[in-house]
Amino acid sequence: MPADITLYTNPMSRGQIARWMLEEVGQPYETVVLDYSDGMKSADYLAINPMGKVPAIVHRGKVVTEAAAICAYLADAFPDARLAPAVSDRSDYYRWLFFAAGPVEAAVTNKALGFVVPEGRDRMAGYGTFDHSIDALERAVSVPAWICGDQFTAADVYVGAQVDWGLTFGTMPSRPAFEAYADRLRERPAYKRQKEMDGALIAQMKRAE
Template identity: 75%
Template sequence: MPSDLIFYTNPMSRGQIVRWMLEEVGQAYDTVILDYAASMKAPDYLAINPMGKVPAIVHDGRVVTECAAICAYLADAFPAAHLAPALDQRHAYYRWLFFAAGPVEAAVTNKALGFVVPEGRERTAGYGTFEDTIAALETAVAGDAWICGDQFTAADVYVGSQIDWGLSFKSIPSSPALESYAARLRERPAYKRQKEIDGALITEMQKQG
């Protein structure tokens, strides 16, 4: 029987973030693998995401795109997984979830593309400088706790994915705080399941050429 939760992805994409979140949630889901050249731009998928990119989910007919939004949505849709704090305790949760989706994403992408904010135009860029953005990010994950204290949440999945990816591909500079946080994330069973699933899909795709 088809699941009421459908996940559209490509294993070589930010879909890995949502796969990890889905594995943390622990609910059954169907996966639809799309390729960049054709199926992501096909009319049936553009009806789901007009941007023609992955990931996306459809849950009970409701479409959600953008990794941070999907993570937050899944945490609320499946409260039994305890991946969102109580409503009156969501200050750090929202703060760092959207900080990673906004300033961190912009600063890291711009640096990777060789874009440098002109001197004196830092306020226009919003995130200021790459160095200031990373320094602020470190404060979110310093110490031995998760972003929301003792509770692991969707914010850790999304922020942690940015850090894990950035350290692995050297788009984010290494530091003791970031390395320690990433090491704890990599021990989570759901993280390991995601890597195993997407790793196997990537291997199969490479075999097919």
């Protein structure tokens, strides 16, 4: 029986986040790997995502783009996976999921690009300053278990991907809370499966160069 979900991705992209979430969900899915030129900019793919970027998923004809949105959507679409808290307990879930997708993403990207908010203009930037955003993120993950308590959720996939990437590539400072959180994430079977699959694709692409 064909899978109801198609993942459009590139292993060297935020598509790793969507694959990790799909592995946590545990539902079958098809994978379409796109390159950064012809694949993502083709007319067929632009009809799915006009931005010409990955990841995107198509689930029973419905398109979802943006990694954080994909995580939240899949948690709701497959409630048996228990990747979202009860609606009455979603304050931290929504807060930190969207904080990571907004201020943290912008702060880390701008710093990597060398952009510095002019002095006295931090109120105009959604993230204020890089240091303020990172300090707030540290608060979110300074917990003994997960962002929403004992329950691992889609928020941990997205926030965790930001922390894992930041520590691996040096775009985020190493702090004990970040390192401990990343260590817990890296022990998850779904995380390991995602890394194995995307790692194999990256190796295959490099051999083809």
